Amino acid sequence: AQKVTQAQTEISVVEKEDVTLDCVYETRDTTYYLFWYKQPPSGELVFLIRRNSFDEQNEISGRYSWNFQKSTSSFNFTITASQVVDSAVYFCALSAWRDDKIIFGKGTRLHILP
Amino acid sequence: DAMVIQNPRYQVTQFGKPVTLSCSQTLNHNVMYWYQQKSSQAPKLLFHYYDKDFNNEADTPDNFQSRRPNTSFCFLDIRSPGLGDAAMYLCATTIAGTADEKLFFGSGTQLSVL
Numbered sequence A: 001a002q003k004v005t006q007a008q009t010e011i012s013v014v015e016k017e018d019v020t021l022d023c024v025y026e027t028r029d030t031t032y033y034l035f036w037y038k039q040p041p042s043g044e045l046v047f048l049i050r051r052n053s054f055d056e057q058n059e060i061s062g063r064y065s066w067n068f069q070k071s072t073s074s075f076n077f078t079i080t081a082s083q084v085v086d087s088a089v090y091f092c093a094l095s096a097w098r099d100d101k102i103i104f105g106k107g108t109r110l111h112i113l114p
Numbered sequence B: 001d002a003m004v005i006q007n008p009r010y011q012v013t014q015f016g017k018p019v020t021l022s023c024s025q026t027l028n029h030n031v032m033y034w035y036q037q038k039s040s041q042a043p044k045l046l047f048h049y050y051d052k053d054f055n056n057e058a059d060t061p062d063n064f065q066s067r068r069p070n071t072s073f074c075f076l077d078i079r080s081p082g083l084g085d086a087a088m089y090l091c092a093t094t095i096a097g098t099a100d101e102k103l104f105f106g107s108g109t110q111l112s113v114l
Helices: none
Strands: A003-005 A010-014 A019-021 A024-026 A032-039 A046-052 A059-061 A064-069 A074-079 A088-096 A108-113 B004-007 B010-013 B019-025 B031-037 B044-050 B053-056 B064-067 B073-078 B087-094 B109-113
Touching (some): B004 B087, B010 B019, B019 B087, B031 B073, B073 B087
Parallel strands (some): B010 B109
Antiparallel strands (some): A059 A064, B004 B019, B031 B044, B031 B087, B087 B109
8 A cells, every 4th residue: 555644734934944844655666656746825736846766866956855765765855945935735645656546645734934 | 828727617516416527638648637635635536547448446436427538538527416525626637658757737626515
C-alpha cells in the first residue's frame, strides 16, 4: 500500500523567513515518483516538481528547494525568503512506476504573513 | 490558455437529483482522472481512464459513474447526490510513459448539494 504523510497541517511564518514543509511516504515499490503540488486559493493544483526514486540529488529552483532522502523516506520542500504569494496549500504526492495513480498527502496550509 | 477545462466552475444540485460534471482537454493526453476534494482534505482519486480503459477505485461509491466518449472529454455523473457528496471535483490529465509525466489539473467544479 502507498501512503503519503504530511504531518504539518498548517504553518504560519512571517514574510522573508525560510520554511520547510515535511513529507514522508510509504511504498513497497522500488521505483516510484514523488511530486509536490501547490493549490492557491483559486483551487487549481499547480505542479511544482517530480522526482524519480533513483535520483536522490537535491534540487533547487529559484527560492524553492527539495531534499529527497530514501533512507528516511522523506521528500521535504523548502521555500527560502518566503513571500505572501507563496500562501497556499501544498500537497506531496506519490505514484509507483507503471502505475497511473497519484496518491496525495493531506496537504500543508502555508500562511505567509506580511 | 486553459488546457484542462472544467465546467461549470460552481454547480448546485438538489439532494437526489442527478448531476453531470464535465472536463475537456486540449493536450491530447491519454490518461484522465477524476478526484474528489472535500474541504481541507487531500484530493481523493475516484477513477481514471487510461485511453478507453476505465479504472475504478475500490472505495468509490456506485453512485459515481464516468464516461469518456473521446480523448478530449470526460464526464463525472453522480446519480443521486447526497449531502456528503458536496465537494470540489478536480479533473486531471497526463500522458503516460513520458519522462516528464505530471498531472495537469483543471480549476475544478465546486459542487453544492441542497
